[in-house]
Amino acid sequence: MDLWLTEWQTPDLGLKTRVKKTLFAGQSDFQKVSVVDSEQFGRMLTLDGVFQTSVFDEYIYHEMIAHVPLYTHPNPKRVLVIGGGDGGSVREAVRHDSVESVEMVEIDGMVVDVCKQYLPEISAALIQNHPKLTLKIGDGIAHMRDAENRYDVIIVDCSDPIGPGEGLFTRGFFQDVHKALKADGLFVQQTESPFYHQSLIRKLHHDISGIFPITRLYLAQIPLYPGGTHSFTIGSKQYDPMTAPSRKPLFDTRYYNENIQKSAFVLPNMVRELLSGR
Amino acid sequence: MDLWLTEWQTPDLGLKTRVKKTLFAGQSDFQKVSVVDSEQFGRMLTLDGVFQTSVFDEYIYHEMIAHVPLYTHPNPKRVLVIGGGDGGSVREAVRHDSVESVEMVEIDGMVVDVCKQYLPEISAALIQNHPKLTLKIGDGIAHMRDAENRYDVIIVDCSDPIGPGEGLFTRGFFQDVHKALKADGLFVQQTESPFYHQSLIRKLHHDISGIFPITRLYLAQIPLYPGGTHSFTIGSKQYDPMTAPSRKPLFDTRYYNENIQKSAFVLPNMVRELLSGR
Numbered sequence: 001m002d003l004w005l006t007e008w009q010t011p012d013l014g015l016k017t018r019v020k021k022t023l024f025a026g027q028s029d030f031q032k033v034s035v036v037d038s039e040q041f042g043r044m045l046t047l048d049g050v051f052q053t054s055v056f057d058e059y060i061y062h063e064m065i066a067h068v069p070l071y072t073h074p075n076p077k078r079v080l081v082i083g084g085g086d087g088g089s090v091r092e093a094v095r096h097d098s099v100e101s102v103e104m105v106e107i108d109g110m111v112v113d114v115c116k117q118y119l120p121e122i123s124a125a126l127i128q129n130h131p132k133l134t135l136k137i138g139d140g141i142a143h144m145r146d147a148e149n150r151y152d153v154i155i156v157d158c159s160d161p162i163g164p165g166e167g168l169f170t171r172g173f174f175q176d177v178h179k180a181l182k183a184d185g186l187f188v189q190q191t192e193s194p195f196y197h198q199s200l201i202r203k204l205h206h207d208i209s210g211i212f213p214i215t216r217l218y219l220a221q222i223p224l225y226p227g228g229t230h231s232f233t234i235g236s237k238q239y240d241p242m243t244a245p246s247r248k249p250l251f252d253t254r255y256y257n258e259n260i261q262k263s264a265f266v267l268p269n270m271v272r273e274l275l276s277g278r
Numbered sequence: 279m280d281l282w283l284t285e286w287q288t289p290d291l292g293l294k295t296r297v298k299k300t301l302f303a304g305q306s307d308f309q310k311v312s313v314v315d316s317e318q319f320g321r322m323l324t325l326d327g328v329f330q331t332s333v334f335d336e337y338i339y340h341e342m343i344a345h346v347p348l349y350t351h352p353n354p355k356r357v358l359v360i361g362g363g364d365g366g367s368v369r370e371a372v373r374h375d376s377v378e379s380v381e382m383v384e385i386d387g388m389v390v391d392v393c394k395q396y397l398p399e400i401s402a403a404l405i406q407n408h409p410k411l412t413l414k415i416g417d418g419i420a421h422m423r424d425a426e427n428r429y430d431v432i433i434v435d436c437s438d439p440i441g442p443g444e445g446l447f448t449r450g451f452f453q454d455v456h457k458a459l460k461a462d463g464l465f466v467q468q469t470e471s472p473f474y475h476q477s478l479i480r481k482l483h484h485d486i487s488g489i490f491p492i493t494r495l496y497l498a499q500i501p502l503y504p505g506g507t508h509s510f511t512i513g514s515k516q517y518d519p520m521t522a523p524s525r526k527p528l529f530d531t532r533y534y535n536e537n538i539q540k541s542a543f544v545l546p547n548m549v550r551e552l553l554s555g556r
Contacts, residue, residue, distance in 0.1 A: 013294070227506050255546040
C-alpha cells in the first residue's frame with residue numbers, strides 16, 4: 001500500500017510525505033490529533049492535518065524557541081510555557097541551570113498523552129515528571145489573565161492561529177503576557193513563515209511593539225514548516241536580544257549555538273521591510 | 279481544470295504546487311525544459327521536472343550566489359559564470375562597479391532562449407545584451423579546462439548533480455577551477471540542501487578543501503528548494519569570507535545586505551558537524 005500524507009501549506013501548495021504507518025488517530029475536545037510514521041521525517045504529530053513536529057527536525061524548533069529567550073534573560077528562574085503539548089519546549093527549558101521552575105499550560109490533554117506514548121524523545125521531561133516541571137491541562141489564556149508579575153520568561157509554543165490557538169494571537173493576550181511577566185521579563189511566540197504569513201507577522205509585530213518597549217523577530221530553518229523558514233517574535237521589557245552578551249550553552253545542542261543566538265536576528269531585507277510596514 | 283505540478287524533493291517527499299498554465303514544454307539536447315505559471319511561485323522554470331527558479335523567490339538565490347563571493351573579493355574585475363542559463367546570476371554580477379567583464383558559459387541554449395521569452399525579469403541582462411556580458415553556449419567543463427589564471431571570481435550556478443550538471447561536482451573540475459582563477463581568486467558553487475543532501479555536501483567540502491586553502495559553506499533561505507534552506511560552498515585562494523570587511527551594497531537588494539554577508543556563514547551545530555566529518 002502506497003500511503004501519502006499532504007499538508008496544505010497554503011491553498012496552492014502541498015507538502016506530500018510518504019507514510020509507513022498511522023500510529024494514532026483520534027478526535028479530542030479541541031482538534032483532530034494524529035501521529036504517523038513517515039519515511040522522510042520519522043514519527044510526526046499532526047493537529048487538524050497540520051504538521052506540528054517530527055523526530056527528524058523537532059530539535060531546531062524547540063532549541064530555538066527555548067534557548068534564544070532564555071539566553072537573552074541574564075538569570076531566568078521562573079518560566080511559563082503556553083501550549084507545547086509535545087513537551088519539546090519544556091525539555092529544553094529545564095536544561096538551564098538558572099531555571100528553577102517551568103510551568104506548562106496545555107489545553108489539550110490528548111496531545112500530551114499521545115506524545116508521551118508515541119514521541120518519547122520529545123516528551124522526555126513530561127514522561128519523567130521532571131522535578132522543575134508543573135503540568136496543568138487547561139486554558140493558557142485564562143491562566144495568563146490570572147497571573148501577575150510572576151515569570152521571568154514566557155514561551156508561547158502555540159499551533160497556527162486557527163482552532164484552539166486563535167486567542168493566543170490577540171492584543172488582549174499580549175497585554176496579559178506583559179502583566180504576567182516580572183519588571184524585567186520577556187516572552188517569545190512562534191509567528192509562522194516570513195514567506196507565507198506576512199500579514200500575520202506584521203500585525204503581531206505591530207501589536208507586540210505597542211505593548212513592549214523591545215520587539216525583535218528572529219528566524220530558524222525548519223524543513224517541516226511552510227517554506228522551511230520559521231519566525232519567532234520576542235517582546236521584552238528590558239533585555240534586548242540584539243545586544244545581550246552571548247553565552248555558550250553548558251549542554252549539548254544540535255542546532256543552537258552562541259553565534260546562532262546573534263545571527264538569527266540578522267534579517268534579509270524583505271523581512272526588515274515587512275516589519276517596517278513599507 | 280485543476281492542474282498540479284509536483285517536484286520530488288526526495289523519493290519520499292513531494293512539493294505540489296497549483297499551476298495556472300503551462301507556458302512552455304520542450305526537449306533540448308540535454309534535458310526537458312518547461313516554464314509554468316503557478317499560483318504560489320508565479321512563473322517557474324523546471325528542468326527534468328526539478329524546480330529551478332521562480333519569479334517569487336529567485337532574487338534570494340541569485341543575490342546570494344553572486345554578492346557573497348563578489349563582496350568577499352576586494353576588487354573583482356573579471357567574472358565567469360558557469361551555467362545559470364536563466365540569467366539571474368549575471369544580472370546580479372554586472373551590478374558591481376568593479377566588475378568589468380562577465381563571461382557566461384551555459385550548455386543549453388534552449389534554457390537561455392526560453393528564459394528570455396518567459397522570465398524576462400530574471401534574464402534582463404541577457405535580453406539587453408549587457409555591455410559587460412559575453413554569453414557562450416557551450417560546455418563549462420571544457421571552458422574551464424582551457425582557462426588559466428584568468429578570473430577573479432567564478433560562479434558555478436549549476437543544476438543538480440544528475441544530468442548535464444554532473445561533471446561540475448567532481449574533483450577534476452575543481453582543480454580546473456583553481457587553475458582558471460588568478461592567484462587571489464575564489465569561486466562559489468551551489469551545493470544543495472544541508473538537510474537532504476548531506477553526503478554530497480560533505481564530499482564536495484572535502485574535495486574543495488583538498489585544493490583550496492580556504493573552504494567555507496554558507497546558507498540562504500529559499501522556499502522553492504528542498505527543505506527551504508540551500509547551501510553554497512566557496513573555495514578561495516586568499517580572501518576569507520569570514521574575515522573580509524563587510525561592505526554595504528551600492529545598489530538595492532531584496533535579501534542580501536552587509537549583515538547577511540556575515541550571518542550566512544554562521545552554521546547550526548548539525549551543519550558544522552556535517553563538515554567536520556563527525
